[in-house]
Amino acid sequence: MAETEGRVSVRFDQATLDYHDRRVWGDLSLEFREPSFVAILGPNGSGKTSLLRAILGLTPLSGGTLEVLGEAPRRGNPGIGYVPQHQSFDQDLPLRGRDLVQLGIDGHRWGLGRPSAADRRRVSQVIEAVEATPYADAPIGRLSGGEQQRLRIAQAIVGDPRLLLCDEPLASLDLHHQQEITSLIGGWQKRTGRTVLFVTHDVNPILNLVDRVLFVVNGRWAAGTPDEVLTSERMSELYGSHVDVMRVHGRILVVSDSTGSGFELEEPHHLPEIHAGSGRPSA
Amino acid sequence: MDQLLHLLSYPFVQNAIAAGIVIAIVSGIVSRFVVARNMAFAVHALAELGFTGSAGAILIGVSPVIGLMTGTMITALFIGTLGVRVRERDAVVGVVMAFGLGLGVLFLTLYPHYATEAIAILFGTITGVSRSDVVLLLAIGALTLATLAVVYRPLTFATVDPEVAEARGVPVRGLAIVFLLIMAAAVAEAVQVVGVLLILTLLITPGASAERLTARPGRAAVYSVAIALTCVLGGIVLALVTNVAVSVYVTSISFVLYLGARFVVGPVLLGREQRRPDLG
Numbered sequence: 001m002a003e004t005e006g007r008v009s010v011r012f013d014q015a016t017l018d019y020h021d022r023r024v025w026g027d028l029s030l031e032f033r034e035p036s037f038v039a040i041l042g043p044n045g046s047g048k049t050s051l052l053r054a055i056l057g058l059t060p061l062s063g064g065t066l067e068v069l070g071e072a073p074r075r076g077n078p079g080i081g082y083v084p085q086h087q088s089f090d091q092d093l094p095l096r097g098r099d100l101v102q103l104g105i106d107g108h109r110w111g112l113g114r115p116s117a118a119d120r121r122r123v124s125q126v127i128e129a130v131e132a133t134p135y136a137d138a139p140i141g142r143l144s145g146g147e148q149q150r151l152r153i154a155q156a157i158v159g160d161p162r163l164l165l166c167d168e169p170l171a172s173l174d175l176h177h178q179q180e181i182t183s184l185i186g187g188w189q190k191r192t193g194r195t196v197l198f199v200t201h202d203v204n205p206i207l208n209l210v211d212r213v214l215f216v217v218n219g220r221w222a223a224g225t226p227d228e229v230l231t232s233e234r235m236s237e238l239y240g241s242h243v244d245v246m247r248v249h250g251r252i253l254v255v256s257d258s259t260g261s262g263f264e265l266e267e268p269h270h271l272p273e274i275h276a277g278s279g280r281p282s283a
Numbered sequence: 284m285d286q287l288l289h290l291l292s293y294p295f296v297q298n299a300i301a302a303g304i305v306i307a308i309v310s311g312i313v314s315r316f317v318v319a320r321n322m323a324f325a326v327h328a329l330a331e332l333g334f335t336g337s338a339g340a341i342l343i344g345v346s347p348v349i350g351l352m353t354g355t356m357i358t359a360l361f362i363g364t365l366g367v368r369v370r371e372r373d374a375v376v377g378v379v380m381a382f383g384l385g386l387g388v389l390f391l392t393l394y395p396h397y398a399t400e401a402i403a404i405l406f407g408t409i410t411g412v413s414r415s416d417v418v419l420l421l422a423i424g425a426l427t428l429a430t431l432a433v434v435y436r437p438l439t440f441a442t443v444d445p446e447v448a449e450a451r452g453v454p455v456r457g458l459a460i461v462f463l464l465i466m467a468a469a470v471a472e473a474v475q476v477v478g479v480l481l482i483l484t485l486l487i488t489p490g491a492s493a494e495r496l497t498a499r500p501g502r503a504a505v506y507s508v509a510i511a512l513t514c515v516l517g518g519i520v521l522a523l524v525t526n527v528a529v530s531v532y533v534t535s536i537s538f539v540l541y542l543g544a545r546f547v548v549g550p551v552l553l554g555r556e557q558r559r560p561d562l563g
Contacts, residue, residue: 075452076453095500096498096499099499103439103447104451106436107436107437107440107447108437108453109436110433111433111436137556152447155447165450
């Protein structure tokens with residue numbers, strides 16, 4: 001990477017990950033420094049989530065080294081916040097948004113867990129910051145997907161992490177909620193000057209925030225600024241077949257001609273036309 | 284009332300009530316997690332294999348409570364180690380339960396005079412437990428509550444939000460096994476009151492009712508314990524007065540409380556708790 005000033009958030013050195021004798025990705029050598037907003041892109045099954053799991057200390061590397069916030073990856077590193085893919089909570093679950101955020105502070109600690117007054121204030125502040133106060137005391141399972149995801153972001157940032165990992169946080173949200181969640185995460189990153197690693201298979205909703213891209217496919221990878229990586233040459237190299245990268249109305253489409261029909265390499269529901277229409281994935 | 288006070292002076296009644304209080308507290312808390320983790324089937328398997336354990340214990344002349352505890356613990360370890368994924372878990376529970384019950388039938392056949400004890404274990408008789416068993420039940424109950432107190436917060440995290448809990452370093456997998464062992468102890472306790480076949484009345488109903496009353500996790504635990512206490516103590520007292528089996532009253536009271544929580548009290552309490560109407 002060109003920049004060398006900020007603190008190193010994540011550094012991979014010849015990192016390799018195999019899963020059941022299959023190379024997920026190999027020879028990964030790169031670093032991200034604060035502040036950066038990194039989009040981790042690639043088709044399904046290309047190992048984007050395992051990249052996050054390696055950073056979280058949940059999956060050991062098969063080779064090479066990884067440094068997270070200046071130390072070896074370890075489970076429960078308090079410097080990391082984590083926003084998972086949106087999955088609805090059960091309607092009847094006795095849990096409020098406030099409780100979910102509280103778990104972000106002390107959920108990993110043993111004991112009964114009576115939050116201190118300072119913790120409670122902190123939880124309220126963060127809920128206010130993500131503008132979730134009006135529904136923070138309702139059962140979380142009855143909130144909309146976007147509202148639940150806001151509270152998940154509050155949960156992830158309540159411990160003031162130096163590194164925020166987001167694993168497809170926009171999946172199954174409609175366009176409007178995607179924009180809200182995106183600007184929330186982008187706003188936090190700008191305000192704090194920290195690093196966000198954002199796994200997604202569609203870069204478009206976060207295109208204006210991203211300053212670095214890591215693209216993984218078929219065990220190969222490319223990293224750099226969006227303009228460096230998201231080009232027809234680099235993408236064709238990575239996919240090993242001819243790929244066109246097109247910019248249409250400020251959006252990026254990665255299109256392969258190997259199928260002969262100009263069809264998107266990602267899932268079809270990431271096509272902007274479909275988003276703009278019903279906001280629902282098409283079959 | 285006089286009759287009741289008179290009954291309370293009997294040691295066997297005092298034993299029953301002391302054990303009943305501990306059992307109700309354990310059941311109330313554990314049932315919250317059983318409901319949230321969808322483990323009704325596992326509870327049933329633990330109870331039925333507890334039956335096998337106690338049948339085996341009687342056969343070799345050991346306390347049935349110890350046999351029960353052994354049966355539920357072994358089953359918990361089996362389910363915990365073999366059934367890692369949720370789908371796998373139900374299959375393993377079924378496999379282990381079928382074999383274990385078969386063993387129970389074998390033990391019954393080997394010791395035919397066992398019918399009374401068998402009925403007691405299947406349907407529960409808290410008033411029939413011996414002094415030493417009561418002490419044992421209190422000890423198991425105290426140990427279970429102490430373990431629960433230690434793991435309560437991470438177990439809650441792992442139950443409601445397993446993905447983030449894992450990312451935050453909570454040992455989700457280890458806690459699943461610890462919770463199975465806690466369940467094993469809770470089942471061994473609750474079987475004393477309601478028996479193997481009616482176990483769910485104490486290990487599901489209080490938690491399921493409490494969920495209908497509040498969205499606050501702390502309050503839900505308090506309600507669940509209160510409901511379990513009402514069922515157990517109400518059941519013991521009514522059984523003593525009327526001479527009908529305890530489990531009949533416990534199951535009836537818990538069913539009525541569930542209906543009340545779901546259709547009468549719950550809507551009012553939940554509505555009051557929520558600051559805004561349900562948006563679906």
